[in-house]
Amino acid sequence: MIVQGNIVDIQHKRIYKGEVYVENGKIVSVKETNHNQENFILPGFVDAHIHIESSMLVPSEFAKIAVIHGTVSTVSDPHEIANVLGVKGVDFMIENGKKVPFKFNFGAPSCVPATSFESAGAIIDADDINLMMENPDIKYLAEMMNYPGVLFDDEEVLAKIKHAKNNNKPVDGHAPGLRGDDVTKYIAAGISTDHECFTYDEALEKLQKGMKVLIREGSAAKNFEALIALLPQHFENMMFCSDDKHPDDLLVGHINQLCERAVAKGIDVYKVLQAACVNPVKHYNLEVGLLQKGDAADFILVDNLKEFNVLETYINGELVAKNGESFVKSVPFEVLNNFDTDIKKVEDFRFISTAEKIRVIEALDGELVTNQIAVDSLIIDGNLVSNTVTDVLKMTVVNRYKNAEPSIAFIKNFGIKEGAIASSVGHDSHNIIAIGVSDEMICKAVNLIIENRGGVCAVTSSEEKIVSLPVAGIMSDKPAEEIGKAYAALDAMAKQMGSTLRAPYMSLSFMALLVIPSLKLSDKGLFDGTSFKFTSLEIE
Secondary structure (H helix, E strand, O other): OEEEEEEEEOOOOEEEEEEEEEEOOEEEEEEEOOOOOOOEEEEOEEEEEEOHHHHOOOHHHHHHHHHHHOEEEEEEOOHHHHHHHOHHHHHHHHHHHOOOOOEEEEEEOOOEOOOOOOOOOOOEOHHHHHHHHOOOOEEEEEEEOOHHHHHOOOHHHHHHHHHHHHOOOOEEEOOOOOOHHHHHHHHHOOOOEEOOOOOHHHHHHHHHOOOEEEEEEOOOOEOHHHHHHHHHHHHHHEEEEOEOOOHHHHHHOOHHHHHHHHHHOOOOHHHHHHHHHHHHHHHOOOOOOOOOOOOEOOEEEEOOOOOOOEEEEEEOOEEEEEOOEEOOOOOOOOOOOOOOOOOOOHHHHOOEOOOOEEEEEEEOOOOOOEEEEEEEOOEEOOEEOOEOOOOEEEEEEEOOOOOOOOEEEEEEOOOOOOOEEEEOOOOOOOOEEEEEOOHHHHHHHHHHHHHOOOEEEEEOOOOEEEEEOOEOOOEOOOOHHHHHHHHHHHHHHHHHOOOOOOOHHHHHHOOOOOOOOOEEEEOOEEEEOOOOEEOOOEEO
């Protein structure tokens, strides 16, 4: 097979008319030739950090859409399914991904459960990590979210890092806002990347101290604008990632969108492509071709180097997408789940109180971090209730793995004026999380999730809509196009109910993520992520 076009040589920063000769999935030669083709040939895009589960698609279905946008590979942390099903869940992701022409690179989840302050469905300890690191299908130790454990020399945490080092596999970081001597010690432990930087200064410090910094632009956390100015000087040590990408967003675009935005800012195209294509392959030692003789034939054709409209995508020499059409086929798989809680009653969501003020989670659009604010309470018949006038809504997290009393908190900035929204995608333990205008609506939404053994939903007094997620309660068993459209409709319903957030369900899913400050809610209670301990809803 011979493919002609303008060859984009990222390493030598040159473009020339040429052709790529492919045989048996490998590049036999890349040479200059005269022809009339106007397209550009470049290495495929790599998402340097993503939880495939966030797309609500199993890996094979994720691949079907990603290749349309020129993505040939991902560095994938199966942390979400691991929190539900443990090592069995990781194995499911690896095996499902192998069934399609796409280069998934899974890591060993380092923090399952993420903390001891929540109920997860499984535990992965240092011994498990040791065994996983010996598996050639495991490429790295995934994000070490327990940075306090690193800083305080927790033996279990350090053992996990040691097992990765012993197998010459990189260790990913996760340390939002960590600065000064603390980040120096964190890096010295052997942690090489961070995708959680949300300010220029934080990212610059980590780069200067030797870390690779990933520019994250996902469905909820959007740090591109804050960090992109660092790329021209630090392009050799930066990458692009999604972290979390909801299905409707994935249908629109992927890493190609970030390349377009970066070039539009006047950044040298070779530096942009270094971050989008080359750096992940080299840092993680991926078996992904970089358009060199002897490489796997993983490359894409685009119509120009501004918009990066993808014409064709090749993986191991196989044409997997052309002009927006994917040739990746759906594959059969076993549906695994772990849901074991009973239907709830309205009174389960009452919170009897006389407190005049309460601690409230302030959600920030496009950020995973939250603020902690004090707000006047609204009490009716002794029960703390939602206040739609001030947009302070009741929130609950319900243990999905066993019957337990729901935890209660309040949250601001979701904007819902009627009904409730709920999801069993609740990072990191994936318990049920819901927000609503009344106890009745919250109960209705939670029970809809339980009845479907997982999903995301919206309910009002007259309507209910759910996208069922039977695979571990976090992924669909349906094709990508179907789930993407269904999710978009659900997102629209939440906004019709009043939500002003760009991605209400993605934001909702992170309101139980205790390792991100400052105030979150687990199934065990309200949690202060700054002091890393539980706190009270009521302010004395």
